[in-house]
Amino acid sequence: MELILSICLVASPGTCREEAVSVGLEAPPAPMQCMIGAMPVIAEWTETHPKWKVLKWRCTAPGAGGRDI
Template sequence: MELILSICLVASPGTCREEALSVSVEKLQVPMQCLMTAMPTIAEWSETHPKWKVLKWRCASPGVAGRDI
């Protein structure tokens, strides 16, 4: 399962893309586990990427993100 972040550069809000973060979960609890771990994961990612702003996020199957938006 992946946590898909829609992010934009703080200094250039028109420069946006998606970033996929892997979330390891058991198959039976995939949707709920992704939702439960999303906020702490996003906060940690944001701290290490101060030039980017997270606009929205979603949980998805692996391989569906990574494109410019």
């Protein structure tokens, strides 16, 4: 599974982009599995990228080109 994070710079909120983060869950995960598995990954990503703020996120299948599952 991949998480697609919509992120913006803390110092420049108008500077935003999407970031794909791989998650070690079987694809396609059930919606609840995605939600539970995503939380620690997002928390870790946020800790390692303090200049960015995660505004929203969604789950996708690996290689799905950002399409939701």
